[in-house]
Amino acid sequence: MNLPSIVVHAPALDGSRRITAGSQTLGIAYHLDDVVEVLRQADLDEIEVEESDIIDWRGGGPEDWPGLTEHPAR
Template sequence: MAVRVVVHPPSPTGGRRVHADSAILGVAYGVRDLLEFLRRAGLDPDDVNLDDASLIEWHGGGPGVWSPEDAAFAG
């Protein structure tokens, strides 16, 4: 069974909550944090495609958005 990852919108103070299935993985402040969370969830970071919608559901912006300022610029 594949892991389903949800990356929530940036918080007002920066960072994005990350869930894998029903488990809270933590708050990521960038791609490096996200990849570490995915490694801990059992995925190989070298095999992860951040644009793979079947693996990662992005809310409030994609992999280039980590703060409210990023979201405003991207939108």
């Protein structure tokens, strides 16, 4: 099966991370479990999220989910 390249983008100010496959946005995640669910809904649940070579984790890996308190105050 030919799987698409998945990108989990760097965290936004609210800690969410956009998930894309090519130019298509698959969803928004606030936790690793959300990434698993977004991929399941896209029929990509055979991907091992934390160890897959086709997932490009930008701005931190699967363990990086900063919340609002981890961003500097304005």
